[in-house]
Amino acid sequence: MPAPHPDTPPIEPDFEPVQPNGYPEVIETSGDFEPAQPPHPPPHELDNNPRYRVLHGFSSRFLPDDRDIAIYFPEAYRTQPRRRFPVFYLNDGQNLFDGRTSYCTNRTWRAHTTADELTRAGLIEPLILVGIANTGVRRMAEYTPTRDFRRGGGEGSLYAKLLVKDLKPLIDRRFRTLADCHNTALGGSSLGGLITLAIGLEHPSVFGKLAVMSPSVWWDNRSLLMLVNEANPKPDLRIWLDMGTAEGLRHLRDADLLHRRLVQRGWRDSVDLRYLRVPGAVHDEDAWAARFGDVLRFLFPPPAQPYAFISRPRATSIPQNDHEDSIANHAEIRDT
Numbered sequence: 207m208p209a210p211h212p213d214t215p216p217i218e219p220d221f222e223p224v225q226p227n228g229y230p231e232v233i234e235t236s237g238d239f240e241p242a243q244p245p246h247p248p249p250h251e252l253d254n255n256p257r258y259r260v261l262h263g264f265s266s267r268f269l270p271d272d273r274d275i276a277i278y279f280p281e282a283y284r285t286q287p288r289r290r291f292p293v294f295y296l297n298d299g300q301n302l303f304d305g306r307t308s309y310c311t312n313r314t315w316r317a318h319t320t321a322d323e324l325t326r327a328g329l330i331e332p333l334i335l336v337g338i339a340n341t342g343v344r345r346m347a348e349y350t351p352t353r354d355f356r357r358g359g360g361e362g363s364l365y366a367k368l369l370v371k372d373l374k375p376l377i378d379r380r381f382r383t384l385a386d387c388h389n390t391a392l393g394g395s396s397l398g399g400l401i402t403l404a405i406g407l408e409h410p411s412v413f414g415k416l417a418v419m420s421p422s423v424w425w426d427n428r429s430l431l432m433l434v435n436e437a438n439p440k441p442d443l444r445i446w447l448d449m450g451t452a453e454g455l456r457h458l459r460d461a462d463l464l465h466r467r468l469v470q471r472g473w474r475d476s477v478d479l480r481y482l483r484v485p486g487a488v489h490d491e492d493a494w495a496a497r498f499g500d501v502l503r504f505l506f507p508p509p510a511q512p513y514a515f516i517s518r519p520r521a522t523s524i525p526q527n528d529h530e531d532s533i534a535n536h537a538e539i540r541d542t
Contacts, residue, residue: 252304257283258318266368269348269361271341275373276303278318280325280332283382290382292333292506295369295413297349297394297402299337301491307339308491315495324499330506336377338369340398349397351404351433354426366405370412386414391505393417393446395494400425403445407433410441415505417446419494420453423460431467440472445479446501450487458483480504 252258261275276299282289296302296317298309305312317335324330341348346359353360369392378385392413394402399421406416423430445468449461465481473479482500487493 250304250306252318257281258303264373266372268364268367268372269341269344271344273299273341274339275299276337276339277377277381278303278321278335278337279381280334281322282325282332283334290384292331292384292389292391293336293374293377294333294391294393294415294417294502294506295336295338295374296392296417297338297340297398298345299339302335302337310491313491315491315498317495317498320495320499321502324502328508330502331509333502333506334377334381334383336373338373346397349394349401350425351401352426352429359425362401362404363408365401366408369405370409374412387411387442388414391415391417393419393501393505395419395421396489397422397425400430403430404433406443406445407437407441410443414442415444417501417505419446419448419497419501420450420457420489421447421461421464423464424457428460428463431464434464434467434471437471443473443478444505445473446482446504447480448482448484448497450484450489450493452486453489457489 257279259277259279261277263272264275265272280291283291296315300307301309301313302315302317305314308314317337321330321333321335325332344361346357347361348365349362350357350359351362374385374390377383384390387410390413392402392406393399393416396419399418400423402416403418403421406413421430447461447465447468449458451458461481461483465479468479469475475481482497484493484497487496
């Protein structure tokens with residue numbers, strides 16, 4: 207039986223843990239990305255993948271700790287140099303692609319392989335995946351939208367500013383993105399799912415699609431439900447919500463409650479809301495990996511309209527050192 211996830215609270219008898227018509231100027235990378243290099247042995251298939259890059263030491267004006275940003279590009283990014291792509295930002299980025307950086311060694315969401323398989327099959331549109339690594343000891347503080355009187359936290363609004371004011375503008379400047387909210391998603395699991403919904407409710411003009419997986423609804427006496435109630439008028443959000451039936455009865459009931467609350471506020475099942483109770487699924491990376499494909503199919507179905515293109519590609523080389531780097535906040539894209 208898998209060990210309990212760190213976000214799962216102890217069971218206590220009397221406590222229920224609860225540019226409208228345009229896009230920003232493109233500062234393009236070169237046609238061929240430099241392959242990421244392994245930080246340590248053993249080698250990994252991503253080490254020689256030219257579509258995988260890591261932004262090391264990304265710093266923000268709003269939070270003190272630097273963090274790594276992992277970026278995975280679709281095959282079409284290289285073969286269609288005038289095309290723009292939607293972007294899926296994902297919390298706990300070290301758990302998405304590379305098992306050497308994962309919280310549970312060698313257990314990841316396998317996000318890149320799933321995205322590639324579904325794109326090749328024509329089941330989703332090509333998209334850019336951006337993984338934002340958590341900062342370890344401060345993860346709980348950054349991934350919680352309100353302060354709990356027992357556990358603290360409540361720095362979620364600052365994390366939202368990191369995403370909205372620092373990271374997303376950087377990604378949109380450097381790469382060929384579709385920058386509007388209808389082509390920008392945010393997702394995460396556990397506390398990462400909690401903060402995803404909270405940020406989406408606060409910034410629906412930035413993130414129009416949300417993946418709320420195994421959310422920690424229990425946080426701060428279910429304060430998330432209050433945030434749903436207070437979002438007025440109802441934000442135009444497309445929401446994926448799920449919970450495994452083996453994650454604990456209280457968590458399953460909390461997810462059911464959240465689903466009912468969303469429906470009461472006007473979200474419609476199978477239209478702009480999908481709620482999945484996953485039989486036998488536990489609270490870990492393997493479980494989230496197993497349904498990540500369903501998440502992608504719901505949030506990024508094949509486009510019904512022509513692709514968006516830029517009039518003329520503009521390219522610069524990927525910076526290799528501090529002198530060549532023009533990125534704000536002194537972040538660099540380097541070999542991993």
